[in-house]
Amino acid sequence: MEGQTIKSANNTVLGRNSPRLSPHRKTSMFSAKMRSVFEPWLYLSPAIILLVLVMFLPLVIGFTYSFQHYSLFRPNDITWAGFANFEQLWSDWKFWKALKNTVWWTFGSVSIQFILGLGLALLLNRTFPARRLIQALVFLPWAVPTFLSGLTWAWLFNPVIGPLPKILYAVGLTDSAYESILADPAIAMWGPITANVWFGIPFFAITLLAALQSIPKDLYEAAAMDGASAWQGFTKITLPFLAPMIAITVMLRTIWIANFPDFIYTMTKGGPANSTEIVATYIFTTAFRRLDFGYASAVAMVLLLLLLAYAFILLNMRRIQAKG
Amino acid sequence: MAEISFSNLSKNYGSIEVLRNINLYIKDGEFIVLVGPSGCGKSTLLRLIAGLETITGGEISIGSQIVNDLEPRDRDLSMIFQSYALYPHMDVARNMGFSLEIRKENKDKRQSLVAKAAKTLGLEDYLDRLPKALSGGQRQRVAMGRAIVRKPRAFLFDEPLSNLDAALRIGMRFEIAKLHQKLGATMIYVTHDQVEAMTLADRIVVMNAGEIEQVGTPIDLYEQPQTLFVAKFIGSPSMNIVPASQSDDGIELPGGKTVKPGGWSKNLNPVQLGFRPEHLSLVEIGKADCTGKAIVTEHLGSDTFVYVDVKGWDPVIVRQRGNSNIQSGTELGISFDTSRLYMFAKDGKTIRGTDT
Numbered sequence: 173m174e175g176q177t178i179k180s181a182n183n184t185v186l187g188r189n190s191p192r193l194s195p196h197r198k199t200s201m202f203s204a205k206m207r208s209v210f211e212p213w214l215y216l217s218p219a220i221i222l223l224v225l226v227m228f229l230p231l232v233i234g235f236t237y238s239f240q241h242y243s244l245f246r247p248n249d250i251t252w253a254g255f256a257n258f259e260q261l262w263s264d265w266k267f268w269k270a271l272k273n274t275v276w277w278t279f280g281s282v283s284i285q286f287i288l289g290l291g292l293a294l295l296l297n298r299t300f301p302a303r304r305l306i307q308a309l310v311f312l313p314w315a316v317p318t319f320l321s322g323l324t325w326a327w328l329f330n331p332v333i334g335p336l337p338k339i340l341y342a343v344g345l346t347d348s349a350y351e352s353i354l355a356d357p358a359i360a361m362w363g364p365i366t367a368n369v370w371f372g373i374p375f376f377a378i379t380l381l382a383a384l385q386s387i388p389k390d391l392y393e394a395a396a397m398d399g400a401s402a403w404q405g406f407t408k409i410t411l412p413f414l415a416p417m418i419a420i421t422v423m424l425r426t427i428w429i430a431n432f433p434d435f436i437y438t439m440t441k442g443g444p445a446n447s448t449e450i451v452a453t454y455i456f457t458t459a460f461r462r463l464d465f466g467y468a469s470a471v472a473m474v475l476l477l478l479l480l481a482y483a484f485i486l487l488n489m490r491r492i493q494a495k496g
Numbered sequence: 497m498a499e500i501s502f503s504n505l506s507k508n509y510g511s512i513e514v515l516r517n518i519n520l521y522i523k524d525g526e527f528i529v530l531v532g533p534s535g536c537g538k539s540t541l542l543r544l545i546a547g548l549e550t551i552t553g554g555e556i557s558i559g560s561q562i563v564n565d566l567e568p569r570d571r572d573l574s575m576i577f578q579s580y581a582l583y584p585h586m587d588v589a590r591n592m593g594f595s596l597e598i599r600k601e602n603k604d605k606r607q608s609l610v611a612k613a614a615k616t617l618g619l620e621d622y623l624d625r626l627p628k629a630l631s632g633g634q635r636q637r638v639a640m641g642r643a644i645v646r647k648p649r650a651f652l653f654d655e656p657l658s659n660l661d662a663a664l665r666i667g668m669r670f671e672i673a674k675l676h677q678k679l680g681a682t683m684i685y686v687t688h689d690q691v692e693a694m695t696l697a698d699r700i701v702v703m704n705a706g707e708i709e710q711v712g713t714p715i716d717l718y719e720q721p722q723t724l725f726v727a728k729f730i731g732s733p734s735m736n737i738v739p740a741s742q743s744d745d746g747i748e749l750p751g752g753k754t755v756k757p758g759g760w761s762k763n764l765n766p767v768q769l770g771f772r773p774e775h776l777s778l779v780e781i782g783k784a785d786c787t788g789k790a791i792v793t794e795h796l797g798s799d800t801f802v803y804v805d806v807k808g809w810d811p812v813i814v815r816q817r818g819n820s821n822i823q824s825g826t827e828l829g830i831s832f833d834t835s836r837l838y839m840f841a842k843d844g845k846t847i848r849g850t851d852t
C-alpha cells in the first residue's frame with residue numbers, strides 16, 4: 173500500500189511539473205527529459221527516505237529476523253534458520269490458542285464498540301440541551317493514556333476492592349460478590365474487552381456522527397412522506413449513507429485492535445493459563461520476556477499476513493458492493 | 497382524494513409566531529396556490545399539512561379526519577420538495593417506486609406503476625440512472641414521478657419549479673396543469689411566480705406575515721383586491737400606488753385636475769389611489785388627466801412598459817400594447833379608466849365605492 177501511495181503522488185507531481193519545464197526543451201531535449209523524470213523524485217526524497225527509515229527498514233529487519241535463530245540469551249549464536257521458526261510455530265499450541273483468542277478479542281471488541289458507538293452517534297445527532305458539552309465529554313476516554321485506563325479497569329474488576337464484581341452479583345450475572353473475573357479462564361477475556369469497548373466507543377461515535385451529520389435532512393422528510401417508519405428511514409437511508417464509513421472504520425479498528433496489547437498486558441498479562449493471550453501480547457512476551465526475537469518476528473509476520481489478507485478481502489467486498 | 501381544512505391554525509417557534517389565525521377550506525380536487533412575500537409562512541403551512549412540523553394551535557383536517565397528531569406517513573399525502581430530495585443512492589426507478597417499496601407492494605405491481613408514471617413524465621430512458629446523472633429538469637420530473645406513482649389524498653408542492661430555467665418552467669407548468677386535470681387530485685402549491693399562480697390556481701391564497709390576507713380566484717384577486725397588500729402583490733408589473741388627497745369633486749391629481757373613481761362619494765377619505773399599468777392610456781397632453789416625462793421604456797415585444805415621472809408621485813408604469821416607440825424625456829399625457837381606480841383607506845383596506 174505504501175508503494176502505491178508514493179507512485180500516485182509521484183504521478184500528480186509529474187503531471188503538474190511538465191508544462192513548467194518546457195523552456196528547457198530548447199537547450200537540450202535529453203537533459204530536460206532526465207530532469208522531468210528525476211526532479212519529482214528529488215522533491216519527494218525527504219518523504220521517501222523517512223518512509224523507508226521508519227516503515228520499510230523495521231519491516232525488512234523483522235522479516236529477516238523471522239528467518240534467523242535470534243535470541244538475546246544466545247547473542248553469539250545468531251544463525252540463519254530457514255523456515256525453522258515457522259515450523260516451530262505450526263506446532264506451537266500457545267500460538268494457535270493466541271490466534272483463537274485474537275479473533276475473539278478483536279471481533280468481540282469491534283462489534284460491541286461498533287454497535288454502541290453507532291447508538292451513541294445516533295443519540296448525539298439529535299438536538300438536546302448541552303449537546304456540545306456532552307459531545308465533548310463523550311470523547312474523553314481517548315484522552316486517558318491506555319496504561320492508566322488498563323490499570324483502572326483492573327482495579328474496577330478487583331474482587332476485593334473493585335465495584336464491578338459487586339454490581340455484577342447484584343444484577344445476578346455472577347454467583348458471588350467476590351467473583352474474580354480476571355482470574356477465571358472461562359470469562360477473563362471479558363475484562364480487557366470491557367475496557368477496550370469503553371475506550372473504543374468514542375472512535376466509532378465521532379466518525380459515524382460526522383457521517384450522520386452529512387446526510388441531508390430532507391431525505392428523511394421525503395421518506396416520511398413516502399410512508400417510511402423511523403426504522404425504514406434508518407435501514408433505507410441512514411445505513412446506505414453510512415456504509416462506506418462503516419466499512420473503513422471497522423477495517424481500521426479491526427487491524428488496530430488485533431495489534432493492541434495494552435489492556436490485556438496491563439489487566440491480565442495474557443493469563444490465567446493463556447486464556448487471554450492474544451498474538452500481539454504473545455509477540456511481546458516472546459520478544460521482551462523470553463528475548464527470542466527470531467521466533468517473535470516469525471509470529472509477527474504471520475499476524476501481518478493475516479491482517480493484510482483481511483484488509484484485502486474487506487476492500488474487495490466493498491468494491492464489489494459499490495459497483496453492484 | 498380529499499378535502500382539507502384549517503381552523504384557527506397557528507404555529508409558533510418558541511416565542512416567534514410564524515402563523516396565526518389560519519382558516520381555510522379546500523375543496524376536494526381543488527388546485528390551491530399559496531403566494532406571499534418571502535418569510536410569510538408558506539412553507540411552514542405546507543409542512544404543517546404534511547405533518548413535518550407540529551401545529552401549536554387549532555386544527556387541520558384531511559377528509560373528515562382531524563390529523564393534528566398524525567405522523568406524516570399516516571397522512572397519505574405526497575410532497576414535492578424545492579430541493580427535490582431524491583435519494584442519491586437509489587436509481588430513478590427505485591426513487592419513484594420507494595413509496596411502493598415501503599408499502600411492500602409486489603415487484604410486478606411496483607414496476608408497472610413506475611413504468612406508467614415514467615411514461616407520463618417522459619422518464620422511460622432514465623429509469624436505471626442515479627439522480628446525480630440527471631439534469632435539473634429531469635430530477636424535477638423524478639420528484640413528480642415519486643409523488644404520482646401512488647394515489648395520495650393530496651399533493652403538496654413547495655416551489656417545485658424555482659430551480660428550473662424559464663423554458664423548462666413553462667413546460668413543467670403545463671405538465672402540472674395536465675396532471676391536475678388527469679388526476680383530479682387536491683393540490684396545494686407554493687410559488688413566487690405570478691404567472692404560475694394565476695394560470696394554475698383554482699383559488700389563490702395570499703399570505704402576509706403569517707396570516708391569510710385574501711383568498712379568491714385569480715381574477716377575483718386581480719379585480720377586487722381587498723387590501724392594499726393584495727393589490728400590490730397580485731399583478732405584474734404591480735399596481736401603481738400614489739398618495740391621494742381628496743377635494744370636493746374627486747381626488748386631486750398633479751397639475752390640478754381631479755378624478756372620480758367609480759362609486760365615488762365625499763366621505764370615503766382614501767389615503768392612497770391605485771391603478772394598474774394596463775388600465776392607463778397615453779393620450780394627447782390636452783385631453784390628459786395628468787402629465788409627466790417618460791424616464792425609461794422596457795420593450796417586451798408584446799408589450800411596452802413606460803415609466804413616467806409624474807410630479808409628486810413615484811414613477812408610474814404605463815403598459816402599452818405592442819412595441820411603442822417613446823423616447824425618454826418625452827412629455828406624455830396619462831388618462832385613467834375611472835372604473836378601474838382603487839381607493840385605499842388608512843388601515844390598508846380597499847374602500848368599496850357606493851355602487852360597485
Ligand SMILES: Nc1ncnc2c1ncn2[C@@H]1O[C@H](COP(=O)(O)OP(=O)(O)OP(=O)(O)O)[C@@H](O)[C@H]1O
Nearest residue numbers: 509512514532533534535536537538539540541688
Ligand atoms: N425552525 C424555525 N425556527 C424559528 N423560526 C422559523 C423556523 N422555521 C421557519 N421559521 C420562520 O418562520 C417564518 C416563515 O418561514 P417559511 O419558511 O414558512 O417562509 P416562506 O413563506 O416559505 O418563505 P420563502 O418564500 O422564502 O420560502 C420565517 O420568518 C422563518 O424565519
Ligand SMILES: [Mg+2]
Nearest residue numbers: 538539540654
Ligand atoms: Mg418557503
